[in-house]
Amino acid sequence: MEEHRYKWIMGFVLLLSLIIALFMLNIGVGSVAIPFDDLIKVLMGEEASRNAYHSIILKSRLPQTITAVLAGAGLAVGGLQMQTLFRNPLAGPSILGISSGAGLGVALVLLFAGNVLGISISGYGLIGHMTVVGAAFVGAFFILLLIVFFARALRDNTILLIVGIMVGYAASAIIGVMKFYSPKEDVHAYVIWGLGSFSNVTWEHLIILIPVVVIGLIFSLLLIKPLNVLILGENYAENLGINIKNTRLAILLCTGLLTAAITAFCGPIAFLGLAVPHLTKGLFRTSNQKVLLPAVILAGSVLALFCNLIARMPGFEGALPINVVTGLIGAPIVISVIIKRRKLNFNG
Numbered sequence: 001m002e003e004h005r006y007k008w009i010m011g012f013v014l015l016l017s018l019i020i021a022l023f024m025l026n027i028g029v030g031s032v033a034i035p036f037d038d039l040i041k042v043l044m045g046e047e048a049s050r051n052a053y054h055s056i057i058l059k060s061r062l063p064q065t066i067t068a069v070l071a072g073a074g075l076a077v078g079g080l081q082m083q084t085l086f087r088n089p090l091a092g093p094s095i096l097g098i099s100s101g102a103g104l105g106v107a108l109v110l111l112f113a114g115n116v117l118g119i120s121i122s123g124y125g126l127i128g129h130m131t132v133v134g135a136a137f138v139g140a141f142f143i144l145l146l147i148v149f150f151a152r153a154l155r156d157n158t159i160l161l162i163v164g165i166m167v168g169y170a171a172s173a174i175i176g177v178m179k180f181y182s183p184k185e186d187v188h189a190y191v192i193w194g195l196g197s198f199s200n201v202t203w204e205h206l207i208i209l210i211p212v213v214v215i216g217l218i219f220s221l222l223l224i225k226p227l228n229v230l231i232l233g234e235n236y237a238e239n240l241g242i243n244i245k246n247t248r249l250a251i252l253l254c255t256g257l258l259t260a261a262i263t264a265f266c267g268p269i270a271f272l273g274l275a276v277p278h279l280t281k282g283l284f285r286t287s288n289q290k291v292l293l294p295a296v297i298l299a300g301s302v303l304a305l306f307c308n309l310i311a312r313m314p315g316f317e318g319a320l321p322i323n324v325v326t327g328l329i330g331a332p333i334v335i336s337v338i339i340k341r342r343k344l345n346f347n348g
Contacts, residue, residue, distance in 0.1 A: 008291050011284050015298035019069070022305035026065040027057055030312050060199070067201040068304040070213045071266050072276070074258035076300025077220045079273030080280075080293060081255050084227050085248060086161050089337050092274035093259040095161065096147050096252070097168030098140045102263040103194065104171040105139020106132055110190045111178040132193065133205070133264050140260035143167060144253070151252055152245070157234075160248075195321030196267035198308055209265050216258040217297060223250060227289045270323045271330025272307075276300045278337055303329070 027043075028034045034056065038048040042057045078093030085091075094100070109131055147164055154160045179187050201209065226247040229237040234244050262269065277292075280299045284291055307329060311320040 004286070008284055008286070008295075011295065012298065015295065015302055018302045019298060019305065022302060022309060023065055023069070026068065026305055026309050026312075027061045029309060030056075030061065032056055063201055063203055063206055064198045064308065065305065066206060067198040067209070067266065068308040069301040070209060071198065071262045071269055072272055072300035072302070072304025073297045074213045074216060074262050074300070075269060075273035076276035076280075076296045076303075077217060077293065078255040078258045079275075080277040080289075080296045081220065081223070081227065081251050082273075083277055084230055084289070085251050086157050088161070089278065090274070090334065091161070092271075093255050094168075094263075094268065094270075094273065096143075096164030096256070097166075097171060098143050098147070098256050098259045099263050099268040100168035100171035100175075101143025102136040102140035102260065103175055103268060105135035105137070105142075106193055107175045107178050107190060108139070109135040110193070111175075111182040111186050136267075137260055137264035139171075140256075140263055143171070144256035144260060147256065148249060148252060151249055155245075157248070192321075193267050194323075196269045196323040196326075197319070198266055198304075198322060199319060201265050205265050209261060212261040213258060216254055216261070219250075219254045219257075220293060223247070223254060224289045224293055227251070227293070231287055231289075266322075268323075269304075269326060271326040271334070272300060272304060275326075275330040275333040276303055278333055279303070 024036075024039065028036060028039045032052075034042075034053050035049070038050070038053050039057065041048045042054055043062075048054060075093050079091070082091040082093060082095055083089055086095075146167060147160075150163050151160055154163070179190065182190075226237070226242050229240055229242050230247070237247075238244055259273075276299050277296055280292060280295045281287070283299070284295050286292060303326075307322055307325040311322055311325045
């Protein structure tokens, strides 16, 4: 036990060190390289050698980096909770259709408004962006309420999972119809939103995003005990006095809140919530949620910061969509999980 505890402590130290290093790299590295001493001066509120550094760091890179930390942590926790609840290693925070609900909300203001009302929301600057964020949150929250309704009516987690997937497909079908009849400019704006980005979040957005994600993460920590019991099976959990229905609703609300908020502000971020729990389990070699959940919070931030750094590396014009990078990193992880789970024999 002591040996495991030592490895866990070293794992947490490693993750914290990576967060600090990647946080500083995200602020300093980009199309404009900022010297480390100027970076520290700006963060300490002092004058840098160039006035432009203040604007680059404080108005662009710092809020973007904080957003990556929040999004990575929130989606990773949502992924872990879904994989634990449904006992499915390929479950993610968007598996119940909440991200599709956000996409439907955005489609209504970007595609439907442009096609029916002749209004191009994407051309209204900050007001248009806030309208998109609000529509995404409303759409995601509507689907969340729908899933909660089904969760109260259905006892079987497998059926609930299928219902969530079908709700997501239905939302995607409606979006497809709107895209088919919409102008190219509106479709392009919707596609760009769907690729995900941390760079569109400003300080005004963070005033909302930070408390919502922090509340969601605190809520998730309160669910550690029932999550640990659920790993052993629902029948065992009921024998220990765990209310399965209430626990399931609490997990769904926690994951739904985190997914809805992050998707509303950043767009649908793929693979982070699916891949991070598996990376963390491989690093810590435990299924104990007391260790795993805090570790997932840190590992999610690390992976999000790393993906954001790659997307903004010098040489790319502007910045790559974040889903391009998360897909390239997350897909091999998911494939390895499938191979390991199915125990494929490539030699035979």
